[in-house]
Amino acid sequence: MDRQDLLQGSTLTAQRRQREKEQRYQSILQAAQHLFCERGYPNTKIQDIAKAAEVAVGTVYFYFRNKEDLLLQLMDAIALNIRSILGQAFQSGKTPIERFENAGRTFFQEFCLAHPYQLIILLRESVGITPEVEARRRSIFERLNQDVTSAIQEVMGEFGISNGFAAEVISVAIGGMMEKVAYQYLIWQDRSSEMDTITKEALAFIRGGLLSVLNNITQAEAGR
Amino acid sequence: MDRQDLLQGSTLTAQRRQREKEQRYQSILQAAQHLFCERGYPNTKIQDIAKAAEVAVGTVYFYFRNKEDLLLQLMDAIALNIRSILGQAFQSGKTPIERFENAGRTFFQEFCLAHPYQLIILLRESVGITPEVEARRRSIFERLNQDVTSAIQEVMGEFGISNGFAAEVISVAIGGMMEKVAYQYLIWQDRSSEMDTITKEALAFIRGGLLSVLNNITQAEAGR
Amino acid sequence: MDRQDLLQGSTLTAQRRQREKEQRYQSILQAAQHLFCERGYPNTKIQDIAKAAEVAVGTVYFYFRNKEDLLLQLMDAIALNIRSILGQAFQSGKTPIERFENAGRTFFQEFCLAHPYQLIILLRESVGITPEVEARRRSIFERLNQDVTSAIQEVMGEFGISNGFAAEVISVAIGGMMEKVAYQYLIWQDRSSEMDTITKEALAFIRGGLLSVLNNITQAEAGR
Amino acid sequence: MDRQDLLQGSTLTAQRRQREKEQRYQSILQAAQHLFCERGYPNTKIQDIAKAAEVAVGTVYFYFRNKEDLLLQLMDAIALNIRSILGQAFQSGKTPIERFENAGRTFFQEFCLAHPYQLIILLRESVGITPEVEARRRSIFERLNQDVTSAIQEVMGEFGISNGFAAEVISVAIGGMMEKVAYQYLIWQDRSSEMDTITKEALAFIRGGLLSVLNNITQAEAGR
DNA sequence: TATGAATGAGAGTTCATTCAT
DNA sequence: TATGAATGAACTCTCATTCAT
Numbered sequence: 001m002d003r004q005d006l007l008q009g010s011t012l013t014a015q016r017r018q019r020e021k022e023q024r025y026q027s028i029l030q031a032a033q034h035l036f037c038e039r040g041y042p043n044t045k046i047q048d049i050a051k052a053a054e055v056a057v058g059t060v061y062f063y064f065r066n067k068e069d070l071l072l073q074l075m076d077a078i079a080l081n082i083r084s085i086l087g088q089a090f091q092s093g094k095t096p097i098e099r100f101e102n103a104g105r106t107f108f109q110e111f112c113l114a115h116p117y118q119l120i121i122l123l124r125e126s127v128g129i130t131p132e133v134e135a136r137r138r139s140i141f142e143r144l145n146q147d148v149t150s151a152i153q154e155v156m157g158e159f160g161i162s163n164g165f166a167a168e169v170i171s172v173a174i175g176g177m178m179e180k181v182a183y184q185y186l187i188w189q190d191r192s193s194e195m196d197t198i199t200k201e202a203l204a205f206i207r208g209g210l211l212s213v214l215n216n217i218t219q220a221e222a223g224r
Numbered sequence: 225m226d227r228q229d230l231l232q233g234s235t236l237t238a239q240r241r242q243r244e245k246e247q248r249y250q251s252i253l254q255a256a257q258h259l260f261c262e263r264g265y266p267n268t269k270i271q272d273i274a275k276a277a278e279v280a281v282g283t284v285y286f287y288f289r290n291k292e293d294l295l296l297q298l299m300d301a302i303a304l305n306i307r308s309i310l311g312q313a314f315q316s317g318k319t320p321i322e323r324f325e326n327a328g329r330t331f332f333q334e335f336c337l338a339h340p341y342q343l344i345i346l347l348r349e350s351v352g353i354t355p356e357v358e359a360r361r362r363s364i365f366e367r368l369n370q371d372v373t374s375a376i377q378e379v380m381g382e383f384g385i386s387n388g389f390a391a392e393v394i395s396v397a398i399g400g401m402m403e404k405v406a407y408q409y410l411i412w413q414d415r416s417s418e419m420d421t422i423t424k425e426a427l428a429f430i431r432g433g434l435l436s437v438l439n440n441i442t443q444a445e446a447g448r
Numbered sequence: 449m450d451r452q453d454l455l456q457g458s459t460l461t462a463q464r465r466q467r468e469k470e471q472r473y474q475s476i477l478q479a480a481q482h483l484f485c486e487r488g489y490p491n492t493k494i495q496d497i498a499k500a501a502e503v504a505v506g507t508v509y510f511y512f513r514n515k516e517d518l519l520l521q522l523m524d525a526i527a528l529n530i531r532s533i534l535g536q537a538f539q540s541g542k543t544p545i546e547r548f549e550n551a552g553r554t555f556f557q558e559f560c561l562a563h564p565y566q567l568i569i570l571l572r573e574s575v576g577i578t579p580e581v582e583a584r585r586r587s588i589f590e591r592l593n594q595d596v597t598s599a600i601q602e603v604m605g606e607f608g609i610s611n612g613f614a615a616e617v618i619s620v621a622i623g624g625m626m627e628k629v630a631y632q633y634l635i636w637q638d639r640s641s642e643m644d645t646i647t648k649e650a651l652a653f654i655r656g657g658l659l660s661v662l663n664n665i666t667q668a669e670a671g672r
Numbered sequence: 673m674d675r676q677d678l679l680q681g682s683t684l685t686a687q688r689r690q691r692e693k694e695q696r697y698q699s700i701l702q703a704a705q706h707l708f709c710e711r712g713y714p715n716t717k718i719q720d721i722a723k724a725a726e727v728a729v730g731t732v733y734f735y736f737r738n739k740e741d742l743l744l745q746l747m748d749a750i751a752l753n754i755r756s757i758l759g760q761a762f763q764s765g766k767t768p769i770e771r772f773e774n775a776g777r778t779f780f781q782e783f784c785l786a787h788p789y790q791l792i793i794l795l796r797e798s799v800g801i802t803p804e805v806e807a808r809r810r811s812i813f814e815r816l817n818q819d820v821t822s823a824i825q826e827v828m829g830e831f832g833i834s835n836g837f838a839a840e841v842i843s844v845a846i847g848g849m850m851e852k853v854a855y856q857y858l859i860w861q862d863r864s865s866e867m868d869t870i871t872k873e874a875l876a877f878i879r880g881g882l883l884s885v886l887n888n889i890t891q892a893e894a895g896r
Numbered sequence: 897t898a899t900g901a902a903t904g905a906g907a908g909t910t911c912a913t914t915c916a917t
Numbered sequence: 918t919a920t921g922a923a924t925g926a927a928c929t930c931t932c933a934t935t936c937a938t
Contacts, residue, residue, distance in 0.1 A: 017918090021918085024919095040352055040353075040354070040355075041352065042266060042352075042353075045910085045911060045912080046911075046912060046913080047911075047912095050921095055919080055920090056919060056920040056921055057912095057913085057920080057921060057922095058913095058914085058915085058918095058919065058920050058921065059918080059919055059920070059921095061912090061913070061914080062918070062919070066912070066913075067911095067912065067913090124351055124352045124358075125352050127348055127351035127352055128264055128265065128266075128348045128349050128351055128352070129264075129266075130264070134348075138412050165421070165425070166425050169405065169422055169425040169426060169429075170425065170426075170429055172404055172405055172408045172409075173401040173404065173405055173425075173426050173429055173430075174401075175404055176400040176401040176402070176403055176404020176405060176407075176408075177397040177398075177400045177401045177404075178400070179400055179404060180396055180397065180399055180400020180401070180403065180404070181393065181396055181397055181400060183400075184369075184396045184400075185396075188362050197389070198393055201389070201390050201393040201394065202393055202394075202397050204436075204437055204440065205393075205394050205397055205433040205434070205436075205437055206397075206433060207433075207436070208432060208433040208434075208435070208436025208437050208440070209429040209430060209431075209432040209433030209434075209436065210429070210432075210433075211432070211436065212428075212429075212431070212432020212433065212435065212436050213425075213428055213429050213432050216428065216432070237938075241901090241938090244901095245901080248901090248902095269927085269928065269929085270928080270929065270930080271928085271929095274904095279902075279903090280902065280903045280904055281903085281904065281905095281929090281930085282901095282902065282903050282904060282930090282931085282932085283901080283902055283903070283904095285929095285930065285931080286901065286902070286903095290929080290930075291929075291930095465897090469897090472898095488800055488801075488802070488803075489800065490714060490800075490801075493931085493932060493933085494932075494933060494934085495932075495933095498900095503898080503899090504898060504899040504900055505899080505900060505901095505933095505934090506897095506898065506899050506900065506934095506935085506936085507897080507898055507899070509933095509934070509935080510897070510898070514933075514934075515932095515933065515934095572799055572800045572806075573800050575796055575799035575800055576712055576713065576714075576796045576797050576799055576800070577712075577714075578712070582796075586860050613869070613873070614873050617853065617870055617873040617874055617877075618873065618874075618877050620852055620853055620856045620857075621849040621852065621853055621874050621877055621878075622849075623852055624848040624849045624850070624851055624852020624853060624855070624856075625845040625846070625848045625849045625852070626848070627848055627852065628844055628845065628847055628848020628849075628851065628852070629841065629844055629845055629848060631848075632844045632848075633844075636810050645837070646841055649837070649838050649841040649842065650841060650842075650845050652884075652885055652888065653841075653842055653845055653881040653882070653884075653885055654845075654881060655884070656880060656881040656882075656883070656884020656885050656888070657877040657878060657880040657881030657882075657884065658877070658880070658881075659880070659884065660876075660877075660879070660880025660881065660883065660884050661876055661877050661880050664876065664880070685917075689917090689922090692922095693922080696922090696923095717906090717907065717908085718907080718908065718909085719907080719908095722925095727923075727924090728923065728924045728925055729908090729909085729924085729925065729926095730909095730910085730911080730922095730923065730924050730925060731922080731923055731924070731925095733908095733909070733910080734922065734923070734924095738908075738909075739907095739908070739909095
């Protein structure tokens, strides 16, 4: 065994270790997500998470500062995922309004239906836990809100108008709609098989509201 | 002192005692509401509530089965209040759409702005506490939803159409919107001074969405 | 209405009141006995006793100093009853040994079978509660023990011997035997229908033991 | 350090840890036994046990599900001990009756005098605590009873007779005698120095009863 | 006498977190 | 890195007892 081999060996070992570390981190995170959703955050013990992830309690604390940190990192991962999903959707489609609707559809299909646990963490299990968690929730939604607000302003641009405040309020409103529809039909009830129709109804309503607001502003400006 | 007096006397005493009991009950409930909102439900100790209500810990348990029961009864009182407020609003105004908008305005003005703590309990502190609490949350929103769905169907009736499913989904969407706008601008930010404008924007959006949906259905039916 | 009448009236009223007081006292005592046996002393709340006796909590404390006092007075009543029952039995029968056996039979028939709750209080619910309660238990059994020891000494007298110490030990042994047989076949198992046979077996054993001891002593003394 | 060493090393460490765990478990159990006897089960706080065992409260709950479980495991350990002591005694001696008397003597000498705390737990502190504890008590005595019943049947065999029911009742009776004598002279009074004489008197009485019963049955059978 | 609302010390139990190995 | 036994502060809930009416 020459030096090169030794180096290679240790490199490979290091790589494997790194991979294993990442896997452990992920398995803990997934176990936590699962249990938080099934039993609720306050009713989930670190003990349980460790058992589900097949590691010792101490190991959880090696990867996460504390229980709250576990939730925060979970939220961050979820936020990353949802933004990545929506980001792509916002780029597909020809017209701004089309892109907008694509994003809406994608939210229900690719996020809510595909990752119900992530939805539950974001809308239920991270609510009212701690000021820190609540702040993270807010900042996540703030960023999503900015994306949507930008999209709305783009649509507005098509109509030759610009109203940042209205765009923001409407963005918040649309966000709330999407959240509540998902909560109602996926968390409270399980109507996942009807999500197609539900999505259509909700998006029709949103498009209607959006266009109507734009037309009114346009007319109002024209009437001046 | 004759028999009548004795009877009256004891009745009056009994009445006063009953009144005092009711007052104690209310003062505990109010203390709980205040602390749940300020510190969060899980961080509020029964001890604290007792101190704030100026009673002993045991007294809290005389009026409420346990901490969860305290929250549940609080939620019920809030649900009663919001339904009473919205119920009146739904009866004012000439046209269905007018009544609908009145209710929306009333929600922000008479409920959210007037009773921010109740808003916080309903939207934040009662989320994800216990299956029981979550079930109560659901049933409260279910009932509100039914009211709004009815109102939407009334509006639909004006247009000579009827679509229960659409009405329900739109009701959920509108509910979510109101909730999120309130959460965003009253709980996360304090923009209570701008609530007038925000309300106007949000209601315009809703009216637009609603009318648009109705026109589309009408046209679709006409086009057949 | 003359003075005599008034006096009579008040006397009668006083009598009635006295009677009612006594009834209340008894109903509380009986409720306590029942609940102590069914749920166990530590699991019985004063609240429950009051409810069962159809009086207010405060009323229980008018008749009894505290929960322990309730148990102590119950024990005293039971001790009174058992001594009265056994006392009569010890006087029936011609020979000492016959009287002795009558008492044994009576214990099972007239006490254990007739008053199972009293048996349970004495043998189970009053055990290991408090030093005071334990002391009362001891003094009750001490007195019973003295009675039995006397009876044994009387039997010994017939044989022309006297051994106080042996009499005492045998008395304790016989007492323990009766207790355990009752506990086994009436509290742990319900073999009340077979108590006749069980009683016979047990009494035969006792008589045998007793006579054997007496003969041995006699022979030993004769052998000197 | 080669592989063998590593293996040995880890094994030794694991063994030592296992031993320490067992020691902690025992020290908690002993502390509980001591305190239950000195203060009574209901008056003993987990806090106190922890302090006496020089561990934290949480450690008690690491080894025992709850306070009741602590008592149950204590009872099991005691039952194991008493059966092992009596089991040996039942095997010493030539004749069945001799073995029987050896067991009786051993009960007083090797169990009651040597382990008074175990006696107190079994006869006083575990009485009337909980249905579960009472059930365990019953099953422990049931098993002891079976042993004694078997021994009696063996004695009967010597006389050429067999009466299972009588054997069982007599076994219960003898058990009750032993218990009560121990309770009276070791728990209520401290006459441990006189236990020799007391044992002799009690065993004479038992032997007398036993032989008398056997003779009677024999005569009765002969008389047929 | 009788009532029952009010009291509050106290106990069992939990569980996030630590740290020696 | 990983382990898991150990920790102990914290919290909910109980219930015997009191006392103003």
